[in-house]
Amino acid sequence: MTKQLNVAVVGATGAVGTKMMEKLIERKFPIKSIKFLASARSAGNPIEFNGSTYTIEEATPESFEGVDVALFSAGGAVSEALAPEAAKRGAVVIDNTSHFRMDPEVPLVVPEVNRHVLKDIPKGIIANPNCSTIQMVAALQPLREKFGLTKVVVSTYQAVSGSGIAAIDELKAQSANWDAGKNVEANVLPVKSDVKHYPIARNVIPQIDKFTENGFTYEEMKMINETKKIMEMPTLSVAATCVRVPVVSGHSESVYIELEQEVSVADVFEALRHAPGIVLEDDIATQTYPMPIFAENEDPTFVGRIRQDLDNKKGFHLWIVADNLLKGAALNSIQIAEAMLEDNLL
CATH class of the missing domain: 3.30.360.10 (Dihydrodipicolinate Reductase; domain 2)
Incomplete structure (x- = not known):
């Protein structure tokens, strides 16, 4: 039986975040629970996912308690502030911004090319490359x-x-x-x-x-x-x-x-x-x-x-x-998580 994961999506209402949600459903990603995080401005708004209505929560460090995988697509400043906090609480962060891409301790991954680097993620953060x-x-x-x-x-x-x-x-x-x-x-x-x-x-x-x-x-x-x-x-x-x-x-x-x-x-x-x-x-x-x-x-x-x-x-x-919103962003992020599951890294 496939392991079920607790997932957080940061920036779900943006163009890439919307595609992430679509692909999570389409590819039947094994979700035990899911939460949608955003700024205080968006917190409290409803969001539809896989036939259910959720309430968007404000993204804080404590939001990531118990989260297995955190998909970030809310801008570099948000990732800079909260990705390390999510990783500190045990989540594997897959970040769609450019903030961590050239950090030597953060793998930059396209699964068809360098999936092997997922075996070593010292900061608990994986960077999704530029779409092009x-x-x-x-x-x-x-x-x-x-x-x-x-x-x-x-x-x-x-x-x-x-x-x-x-x-x-x-x-x-x-x-x-x-x-x-x-x-x-x-x-x-x-x-x-x-x-x-x-x-x-x-x-x-x-x-x-x-x-x-x-x-x-x-x-x-x-x-x-x-x-x-x-x-x-x-x-x-x-x-x-x-x-x-x-x-x-x-x-x-x-x-x-x-x-x-x-x-x-x-x-x-x-x-x-x-x-x-x-x-x-x-x-x-x-x-x-x-x-x-x-x-x-x-x-x-x-x-x-x-x-x-x-x-x-x-x-x-x-x-x-x-x-560019799929393989260039949302899909590649989810394929990273799928690769980690397949390789027993999650």
């Missing part, structure tokens, strides 16, 4: 395993849902105002910008998060550093350009890689065709390739448009698409 990083490393892992990997260059086409519900609402409002010939206001994107905001409807914005001193954005540096940590390849050559596009859900990525071996496109196809969590969609005769509109609400990572570079026989170009 997750889908990319999931697709690259089977190629790295078979052929070696020396270089990654990625350009992302990231949906507005990655910036939260406010960005989704603004895209919809801007689109409607464009169509009606009304004034288009921009107040959300780029998120965290302290300089200015731009419309996302009929536009692409080559900035996600603030700029660092080296000219890359924090989002780009997350992809670079997280990829090296997850794949345990500190010297891997990685570069990223992250772009926000007027799509509601589903991140897309154009990825150029260089392998250690000279292989064929057929070899790459074969490696991806049997990889866990990957769906190969690549048939130029029928114009079959991944697109975010078809990846929305789907669990796998989709890969297509695979081409060998014309000048480098070890170079390949790939197109990678996934639902």
Whole structure:
């Protein structure tokens, strides 16, 4: 009989938290009890889960007494304050924010890639990687395993849902105002910008998060550093350009890689065709390739448009698409907990 767990969800009313609840139900996660935690502002409000009504509780350190697994998706400040408190009380914390990702004592996990690191969680906290990083490393892992990997260059086409519900609402409002010939206001994107905001409807914005001193954005540096940590390849050559596009859900990525071996496109196809969590969609005769509109609400990572570079026989170009709220966030968090259960770590 599968062990039943006491679960806490922190930030259940957000875009990712909502998907976490859906996946807990859909995947029949073994729940003995569940509680929903949020700020004092949201405490007392009702929330529906699996046919029952619960009351949202204020998240305090004491909230985590008796909790086995705490799923956090309420922002870095909340995780910074409460994740250690939850772990102190015996909960395994799976944190969806960026706060702990580069902490050397916190595993950064995509189960298809580095599940083995779950055996050692000294702080009781596991970090869920950046949404764009997750889908990319999931697709690259089977190629790295078979052929070696020396270089990654990625350009992302990231949906507005990655910036939260406010960005989704603004895209919809801007689109409607464009169509009606009304004034288009921009107040959300780029998120965290302290300089200015731009419309996302009929536009692409080559900035996600603030700029660092080296000219890359924090989002780009997350992809670079997280990829090296997850794949345990500190010297891997990685570069990223992250772009926000007027799509509601589903991140897309154009990825150029260089392998250690000279292989064929057929070899790459074969490696991806049997990889866990990957769906190969690549048939130029029928114009079959991944697109975010078809990846929305789907669990796998989709890969297509695979081409060998014309000048480098070890170079390949790939197109990678996934639902950023699912594999990029909520689903991966739950898969981490499932992996721990399967490996008797919970």
